[in-house]
Amino acid sequence: KNAMNGIETKDTQLIRILVSRSELDLPAIKAQYQILVGQDLRTDVEKETSGDYQKTLIKIIDKVGEVKPSSVMNEDPKTAEKKKPKSPEKEEEKLSKDKKQVVFVQEKSPQIKNKNNKEQEVKSEKKEKDKKDTDEKKGEDKKNKNPKKQEHKDEKQTEEKQKENEDNSINADDEDAVKLYKAMKGLGTTEDVIIEIITRNSNSERQALKNRYNELYKKNLVNDLESELSGEFKEVILSLMMPPVELDVYTLNKAMTGLGTNE
Numbered sequence: 062k063n064a065m066n067g068i069e070t071k072d073t074q075l076i077r078i079l080v081s082r083s084e085l086d087l088p089a090i091k092a093q094y095q096i097l098v099g100q101d102l103r104t105d106v107e108k109e110t111s112g113d114y115q116k117t118l119i120k121i122i123d124k125v126g127e128v129k130p131s132s133v134m135n136e137d138p139k140t141a142e143k144k145k146p147k148s149p150e151k152e153e154e155k156l157s158k159d160k161k162q163v164v165f166v167q168e169k170s171p172q173i174k175n176k177n178n179k180e181q182e183v184k185s186e187k188k189e190k191d192k193k194d195t196d197e198k199k200g201e202d203k204k205n206k207n208p209k210k211q212e213h214k215d216e217k218q219t220e221e222k223q224k225e226n227e228d229n230s231i232n233a234d235d236e237d238a239v240k241l242y243k244a245m246k247g248l249g250t251t252e253d254v255i256i257e258i259i260t261r262n263s264n265s266e267r268q269a270l271k272n273r274y275n276e277l278y279k280k281n282l283v284n285d286l287e288s289e290l291s292g293e294f295k296e297v298i299l300s301l302m303m304p305p306v307e308l309d310v311y312t313l314n315k316a317m318t319g320l321g322t323n324e
Contacts, residue, residue, distance in 0.1 A: 075118070076297050112293075113294040114296075116256050117260060120260035238270055238274040238282075239277065241254070245286070255286070267301065267302055
């Protein structure tokens with residue numbers, strides 16, 4: 062709450078809390094904020110921020126649920142024990158027992174046994190027929206293959222691929238690294254795409270995304286984001302792209318840089 066009090070919002074503190082704790086403590090923080098302050102965290106952030114910066118922070122808040130810290134602490138031990146999931150070993154033992162019972166029933170029933178044998182014979186015949194058809198088709202393709210025609214086909218496929226690479230439109234089937242590249246390519250930047258991708262992925266996924274971006278385009282994703290974005294929006298996106306420890310170091314250094322120390 063203190064980070065949003067006063068004439069202007071202390072954006073560094075706001076970013077630090079929401080970004081570094083978004084995947085760990087934020088659900089509990091949201092609930093505790095409501096209890097201690099008597100107001101909704103999301104509502105307060107909406108009032109004190111604006112633009113793409115606001116959109117990004119709201120996405121982070123909405124991404125996680127809300128868990129009261131006391132709900133787990135005050136739970137009756139017997140109730141907690143009942144809620145415990147069954148161990149994989151017990152589940153595996155139960156499945157194994159059920160499987161043995163099914164096999165036993167099958168062995169006892171001649172009708173089931175005969176039915177299974179017939180099904181197996183049908184499957185084997187179908188498999189042999191499919192293999193024969195595939196071999197015949199391969200033989201025909203090899204016989205009728207035209208080297209010049211194949212070469213022309215390869216050239217056409219290459220041209221189509223180059224044309225596809227030149228297409229900057231963002232498709233739903235594109236992977237995140239491609240979407241980010243297209244969002245920043247050209248004259249304008251598609252901020253909504255950047256917000257959606259960066260906030261949807263976890264911190265570990267964002268680190269993998271940086272590597273994938275470099276593999277595809279031989280470029281540094283963080284540098285591209287830094288050059289394309291500005292203001293508080295750039296600050297929060299770059300913070301999201303940092304590993305947690307790196308963000309802590311950056312925040313500490315920023316707090317001690319300047320005329321006085323931000324105790």
